[in-house]
Amino acid sequence: MTEQGGIVVVPWPGRRLSAREELAGLLAAYHLATEAEKGEAVTDVDALPDRYRAEISDPGTAFAEDAVLLALVGDTAVGCLVMTAPADGRSEVKRLWTDPSVRGRGIASTLLAAAFEQAAESGVKTERLSVWNWRTGAIALYERLGFAVVPSWDARDRLVCMQRAV
Structure with a gap:
C-alpha cells in the first residue's frame, strides 16, 4: 500500500467483486476517452473493440x-494502473487512468510510484509503456x-514507446 496526500494505492483488493465494478468503470472511461481522442465515433462500451x-x-x-493497482480517495476508486507480469526482466505499464474530476492531485504519480516499487520487488529491471x-x-x-x-x-501510428530502468 502506498499513501500520499489522502490518496491510497492498493493492489486490486483481493480482486473483490465490489471493487470490480469500480475498476470496470475506470477502464470503460479510459477506453471511451481513448477512442474519442482517436476520432472514433464510440458512444458506449458496447461499441468498443472486443478486446476492450x-x-x-x-x-x-x-x-x-x-x-492491478487502484487509487482510492476515501472509499472511492479514482484511478487505476495495470502492470504486466514480469517477462525477461521487464514489465509494461498499461491502462493508467485517473478520473478527470480529480486530476492534478498526484494520483497518476502515486500509482506509478507504487508500480515501480512492486516491479523492483519482483526483480524487474526495465519498465516500459506506450502512450x-x-x-x-x-x-x-x-x-x-x-x-x-x-x-x-x-x-x-502515433504511438510513442518509452522505457526506464527500475
Missing part, C-alpha cells in the same frame, strides 16, 4: 497474470519519472 469490452466485463480474467503522442501531459509526466522514448515495439 473483455477487459471491462471481466478484468479478473483479462488481467489474471498482471498486477499516444497527443497525450502530451502524460508524456511529460513519464519523462519527469525517468522514461525516455525508445524505438517502437508497436506499429500503430
Whole structure:
C-alpha cells in the first residue's frame, strides 16, 4: 500500500467483486476517452473493440497474470494502473487512468510510484509503456519519472514507446 496526500494505492483488493465494478468503470472511461481522442465515433462500451469490452466485463480474467493497482480517495476508486507480469526482466505499464474530476492531485504519480516499487520487488529491471503522442501531459509526466522514448515495439501510428530502468 502506498499513501500520499489522502490518496491510497492498493493492489486490486483481493480482486473483490465490489471493487470490480469500480475498476470496470475506470477502464470503460479510459477506453471511451481513448477512442474519442482517436476520432472514433464510440458512444458506449458496447461499441468498443472486443478486446476492450473483455477487459471491462471481466478484468479478473483479462488481467489474471498482471498486477492491478487502484487509487482510492476515501472509499472511492479514482484511478487505476495495470502492470504486466514480469517477462525477461521487464514489465509494461498499461491502462493508467485517473478520473478527470480529480486530476492534478498526484494520483497518476502515486500509482506509478507504487508500480515501480512492486516491479523492483519482483526483480524487474526495465519498465516500459506506450502512450499516444497527443497525450502530451502524460508524456511529460513519464519523462519527469525517468522514461525516455525508445524505438517502437508497436506499429500503430502515433504511438510513442518509452522505457526506464527500475
